[in-house]
Amino acid sequence: MYSISYSTKPMEVVGYAHSFNSFRHPLSFFKFRPSFSSTTFISLKKQPMKSLQVRAVAAPAEATAGFDEMVSGTQRKYYMLGGKGGVGKTSCAASLAVKFANSGHPTLVVSTDPAHSLSDSFAQDLTGGTLVPVEGPYSPLFALELNPEKAKEEFRSATQTSEGSGIKDFMDGMGLGVFAEQLGELKLGELLDTPPPGLDEAIAISKVIQFLESQEYNMFTRIVFDTAPTGHTLRLLSLPDFLDKSIGKILKLRQKIASATSAIKSVFGQEGTPKPDAAEKLERLRERMIKVRELFRDTTSTEFVIVTIPTVMAISESSRLCASLKKEDVPVKRLIVNQILPPSASDCKFCAMKRKDQSRALDMIQNDQELSSLMLVQAPLVDVEIRGVPALQFLGDIVWK
């Protein structure tokens, strides 16, 4: 079904195998066992990893991700990959990033999932919240794992005073203490004391947008986001609007009573003096959230790719995610169905059952109002863990065609 070739320049054929189970690469870090291969052709040449290419040269006719369109053009494009936990978001995001970089795009892959697994996926330490170069691809590939705790801290520091935390202190700091109760219906107290889920991710994404605006990072033409599981993403989508409204109302109110405050100040001295710093920080946060919202909805530069697996539960969740994305006007056109059992001539009982289950789930997609219109990309379950750049190249060449 698949024919796998390790490309060489010039090609040096060192092996040819039928249905082999295990093959150890001479660079020894990559054990590759494509069990779905009935006939496998291997060619190798000892050369630095940078020039190692893993190619799936024959593909199932129905599966194409429209990679040509994804890779065309040098203007910057953002791809956000999201879906239910554990379906393979990170593997698909990392493999897409590797493929972009191998296709000539200086690429940045960012994890905004609080439970990062990019480091595991690339088999490289990417922690620390800074850009780390990934060894292997032709063009520069950098990875970034953003620390959501840090983002939350930043939010807290923008909304708390030195005396304490919470809505009362914050409003006092803004010179709006007396209005704190009136703003109750905005639930701002809750927002400030316990930042809502999704806020850390929104701040993380806004940070990326921020530094990508600087000249230093102009070179990146493809940005791939490995986002947090569905629930988080859904909250993230509605968050900018919510924050914008809340913060917007606060700042408007603050402006309105600025003159009243100065009158109070003249009577009570410095009591109740607004702290411009808090207002400025909040205003900046609001602007950043607006940018996140705009980025998510920009059809010319952004696409949200849903990753799922062929189970009823995962597909139901993907359908809900898709509906929410559409409702929020987030561009979505591709659905990756990952971990599909590869074809086999002789199924065991377990595999036969599993295959039936999967085909039922795939039928569900065809009949789903939200998902049926998406470009369906099927990715096989491979019998080796997708870890490290060569493995990601291999997966990328199967998925992103």
Ligand SMILES: Nc1ncnc2c1ncn2[C@@H]1O[C@H](COP(=O)(O)OP(=O)(O)OP(=O)(O)O)[C@@H](O)[C@H]1O
């Ligand atoms: N097509 C595949 N074939 C075999 N294994 C796969 C495939 N896709 C992903 N995996 C494996 O499944 C596991 C989970 O994948 P991954 O970390 O990419 O999922 P995730 O959706 O990002 O998870 P989380 O929600 O926990 O971040 C990993 O061990 C990965 O190697």
